[in-house]
Amino acid sequence: MLYLNEKDINKCISLNEIMNEIEKAYKIYEENKFHMPDRIHVDHKNKTILYMPCFLEDTFGTKVLTVFPENREKSKPVIDGLMLLNDYDTGETVSILDGKTLTALRTxxxxxxxxxxxxxxxxxxxxxxxxxxxxxxxxxxxxxxxxxxxxxxxxxxxxxxxxxxxxxxxxxxxxxxxxxxxxxxxxxxxxxxxxxxxxxxxxxxxxxxxxxxxxxxxxxxxxxxxxxxxxxxxxxxxxxxxxxxxxxxxxxxxxxxxxxxxxxxxxxxxxxxxxxxxxxxxxxxxxxxxxxSVGMALFDIVVAQLIYEKAKEKGIGQRVEA
Amino acid sequence: MLYLNEKDINKCISLNEIMNEIEKAYKIYEENKFHMPDRIHVDHKNKTILYMPCFLEDTFGTKVLTVFPENREKSKPVIDGLMLLNDYDTGETVSILDGKTLTALRTxxxxxxxxxxxxxxxxxxxxxxxxxxxxxxxxxxxxxxxxxxxxxxxxxxxxxxxxxxxxxxxxxxxxxxxxxxxxxxxxxxxxxxxxxxxxxxxxxxxxxxxxxxxxxxxxxxxxxxxxxxxxxxxxxxxxxxxxxxxxxxxxxxxxxxxxxxxxxxxxxxxxxxxxxxxxxxxxxxxxxxxxxSVGMALFDIVVAQLIYEKAKEKGIGQRVEA
Structure with missing residues (x-):
């Protein structure tokens, strides 16, 4: 399993490549070649967890974000979390990406x-x-x-x-x-x-x-x-x-x-x-x-998949023994 | 961030310790010192993702499981996934545990x-x-x-x-x-x-x-x-x-x-x-x-938290640079 942190992600992909990938996501959106359940919110005492799942035709995954408004005063990121990328056929998690970096870049x-x-x-x-x-x-x-x-x-x-x-x-x-x-x-x-x-x-x-x-x-x-x-x-x-x-x-x-x-x-x-x-x-x-824009999980999965492929190609990221 | 796979988890904790921890979870349940939203199911073409969040008073987390019945024929685990353990105050993911091992053990x-x-x-x-x-x-x-x-x-x-x-x-x-x-x-x-x-x-x-x-x-x-x-x-x-x-x-x-x-x-x-x-x-x-028993996310978070603490104490697991 490949873990990709902020540095890894930035090494893998250029801003223009991400924009090109977003254009591909719009194509998938218009052709309806995806399954995207509604974003799921879980709230507890001013803490929010968001689950953003999306299935494409050959991959799927979930972005799990925490939204902690009080982090602002702690100099910690308000939005944090992980993108889980799964094998389409077996469900195995093949890669975990830093969720705040993915969110910032894809948005x-x-x-x-x-x-x-x-x-x-x-x-x-x-x-x-x-x-x-x-x-x-x-x-x-x-x-x-x-x-x-x-x-x-x-x-x-x-x-x-x-x-x-x-x-x-x-x-x-x-x-x-x-x-x-x-x-x-x-x-x-x-x-x-x-x-x-x-x-x-x-x-x-x-x-x-x-x-x-x-x-x-x-x-x-x-x-x-x-x-x-x-x-x-x-x-x-x-x-x-x-x-x-x-x-x-x-x-x-x-x-x-x-x-x-x-x-x-x-x-x-x-x-x-x-x-x-x-x-x-x-x-x-x-x-x-x-x-x-309000964003959607489709953007995350499409961009995450490309980052993962580029990381494998370039030998970037931390290999974790699952 | 600490990643704990099957081997790591088994090294950390004994079966009796897990049962003791389940007894603590029942205490938390009866004292109502938790917040556990309903288990969330996402289905697509015979593939299921489950999100099982739970908040305790000093930690929270989500078990994200994939349930792929067709894996049986592929000699792959039908239930797979990850347990994400988060810092209560900042939301940061502090540990990721192999979800199928945690599920098998806590059940x-x-x-x-x-x-x-x-x-x-x-x-x-x-x-x-x-x-x-x-x-x-x-x-x-x-x-x-x-x-x-x-x-x-x-x-x-x-x-x-x-x-x-x-x-x-x-x-x-x-x-x-x-x-x-x-x-x-x-x-x-x-x-x-x-x-x-x-x-x-x-x-x-x-x-x-x-x-x-x-x-x-x-x-x-x-x-x-x-x-x-x-x-x-x-x-x-x-x-x-x-x-x-x-x-x-x-x-x-x-x-x-x-x-x-x-x-x-x-x-x-x-x-x-x-x-x-x-x-x-x-x-x-x-x-x-x-x-x-039908199980609940409260069991997962309580057991996962103890495994994480024991792993830190014993120096077990793979450190991932987040």
């Missing part, structure tokens, strides 16, 4: 793939709202997907930004990085805006003209009571692209406007459909675009 | 603990119906709990018994072992009878006098449509002892007679209550007794 890659197809090729400025682990990875992938020259960051806890920007500069050298005083300022100056907050209320003012012509990548808001975007965004959009149909129920960014009748079903399209079928994408990305 | 120990308290001290003959991995482990624990001199085995596939008995003799030397032609013959000659089958119909004839004065340990029948014991057993019983309240719904051995009005709620007692509170056990074990 970053989902955002990056969104950027690849819902923004113009020549965008230069990206804004990030929410300076956490996930935002960090979103920016890494954004800079792979486009030639970004400037990054603007907003966070409620402004005091942590200098250190955060310092780390980012090591990871993504040669890009100008500044902090913004308000999200309105960030909106005005950015072409792509990525949101990775745990907000329950929209993080932007509800002003229509602020949103026009911008490109949004929504990563936070993964529960019906959570929201990052105000109604104003919807009023200037043609369509919102979602990673999975389940997003309509799972994120308040969609479920709330749907309930209020502000967002129609015809305005919602799966990203896989958009990606794989004929669309005038060059024309579409000239307008305002919104890609909204 | 064996649950049966053995049943024998410790529901049979007379001087029983000498034990019968086993169902010659599989689980039966093998039940017999190991039975021989720890009592001075067994003779083992009688019945299985529908008689041809596999010589090899099975050969292996058993290596594991448990100095005990006479024979096979029985029928379960009726086995019943007549045994004092303790352990059943570990996957039967959907009772494996014994429905004759009252066959059951009188005998001691039954029921391990199979873990679904409402499964059954090992006929109604006749209930007619000669005072009480049935169950490991968890949930057994009343989960096993057909109880749910079917309850539904028919043959088994009253007053005849069902949790083993923890029986074990921990004043009972005239010497008198009780002179009559017919039935201990029925």
């Amino acid at each position: 970053g890659a989902v955002g990056g793939t969104g950027i690849r197809y819902t923004t113009p090729k020549d965008v230069k400025v990206v804004g990030l709202v929410g300076a956490g682990v996930q935002g960090f990875n979103q920016l890494r992938f954004a800079c792979e997907a486009r030639d970004i020259e400037k990054i603007i960051i907003f966070d409620l806890f402004k005091e942590k930004l200098p250190a955060y920007i310092g780390e980012l500069k090591t990871e993504i050298p040669g890009v100008e990085m500044v902090s913004a005083e308000t999200t309105e300022e960030l909106l005005k100056e950015s072409e792509i805006i990525i949101t990775t907050t745990t907000a329950n209320e929209p993080v932007f003012p509800n002003k229509k003209d602020l949103f026009e012509g911008k490109h949004f990548i929504g990563i936070g808001s993964y529960k019906p009571y959570m929201r990052e975007y105000p109604d104003a965004l919807i009023s200037v959009l043609n369509k919102v692209y979602i990673d999975t149909e389940f997003a309509k129920e799972e994120t308040g960014d969609l479920s709330q406007p749907i309930e209020k009748g502000l967002l129609k079903d015809s305005q919602i399209e799966t990203f896989g459909d958009y990606l794989l079928n004929e669309r005038n994408k060059e024309e579409i990305v000239k307008g305002t675009t919104w890609f909204k | 064996g120990a649950v049966g053995g603990t049943g024998i410790r308290y529901t049979t007379p001290k001087d029983v000498k003959v034990v019968g086993l119906v169902g010659a599989g991995v689980q039966g093998f482990n039940q017999l190991r624990f039975a021989c720890e709990a009592r001075d067994i001199e003779k083992i009688i085995i019945f299985d529908l596939f008689k041809e596999k018994l010589p090899a099975y008995i050969g292996e058993l003799k290596t594991e448990i030397p100095g005990v006479e072992m024979v096979s029985a032609e029928t379960t009726e013959e086995l019943l007549k000659e045994s004092e303790i009878i352990i059943t570990t089958t996957t039967a959907n119909e009772p494996v014994f004839p429905n004759k009252k006098d066959l059951f009188e004065g005998k001691h039954f340990i029921g391990i199979g029948s873990y679904k409402p449509y499964m059954r090992e014991y006929p109604d006749a057993l209930i007619s000669v019983l005072n009480k049935v002892y169950i490991d968890t309240e949930f057994a009343k719904e989960e096993t057909g051995d109880l749910s079917q007679p309850i539904e028919k009005g043959l088994l009253k709620d007053s005849q069902i007692e949790t083993f923890g209550d029986y074990l921990l509170n004043e009972r005239n056990k010497e008198e009780i074990v002179k009559g017919t007794t039935w201990f029925k």
Whole structure:
């Protein structure tokens, strides 16, 4: 059995390879060649365990994550856990991958793939709202997907930004990085805006003209009571692209406007459909675009399987005698 | 992070220590000092994944098992998987244990603990119906709990018994072992009878006098449509002892007679209550007794935690850099 920790995973695979793999996952999604039960939540005293199983045609596995919000104060990762990868025929666990690294990378890659197809090729400025682990990875992938020259960051806890920007500069050298005083300022100056907050209320003012012509990548808001975007965004959009149909129920960014009748079903399209079928994408990305992700176990299993294959090929990882 | 495979686990802990630990688990159960969500089943094309989470007051974890019935023909274990043991405060995975070994041992120990308290001290003959991995482990624990001199085995596939008995003799030397032609013959000659089958119909004839004065340990029948014991057993019983309240719904051995009005709620007692509170056990074990187990995640976490602590103490296991 092969154990792959954070270092191993990063040695195995490039950011672009992960984005390519996410595109393959969308193909599997659209062709319905998978079996993915609903994400399972187990809660106890502010501790959450998530079980995310998914079966493909030749492999299956479960991502088991712990979500411990109080870890923030302990300088421990809020999201931790393992990805278990199993042999399709016998059920044996063939590999265990660090779950927080897989989650960070595949979620970053989902955002990056969104950027690849819902923004113009020549965008230069990206804004990030929410300076956490996930935002960090979103920016890494954004800079792979486009030639970004400037990054603007907003966070409620402004005091942590200098250190955060310092780390980012090591990871993504040669890009100008500044902090913004308000999200309105960030909106005005950015072409792509990525949101990775745990907000329950929209993080932007509800002003229509602020949103026009911008490109949004929504990563936070993964529960019906959570929201990052105000109604104003919807009023200037043609369509919102979602990673999975389940997003309509799972994120308040969609479920709330749907309930209020502000967002129609015809305005919602799966990203896989958009990606794989004929669309005038060059024309579409000239307008305002919104890609909204809630994630799914299918992304994990597809990316984990590739990492495992590459690790075997390259002799990376720790062999454990099962 | 410490990985403990089958060999490691067996080096860490003795059978008696596991039975003692199961007794502690009953105490935790009766004192309600745990949080155990329902066992979660995920099914796909004759493949099953089980997630069995449990929180104690200072640790938590999940047993993730795969159940692949077709593995029988492949000489691979039908039940496989991992036990994940987590730090209570941060959620980090501190240890991973081989799930099939843990399951076999703790289920064996649950049966053995049943024998410790529901049979007379001087029983000498034990019968086993169902010659599989689980039966093998039940017999190991039975021989720890009592001075067994003779083992009688019945299985529908008689041809596999010589090899099975050969292996058993290596594991448990100095005990006479024979096979029985029928379960009726086995019943007549045994004092303790352990059943570990996957039967959907009772494996014994429905004759009252066959059951009188005998001691039954029921391990199979873990679904409402499964059954090992006929109604006749209930007619000669005072009480049935169950490991968890949930057994009343989960096993057909109880749910079917309850539904028919043959088994009253007053005849069902949790083993923890029986074990921990004043009972005239010497008198009780002179009559017919039935201990029925369906298992629960609480047993896994309690036993896994002790194995982990012993492994650390003794320097056993494979250290994995997380």
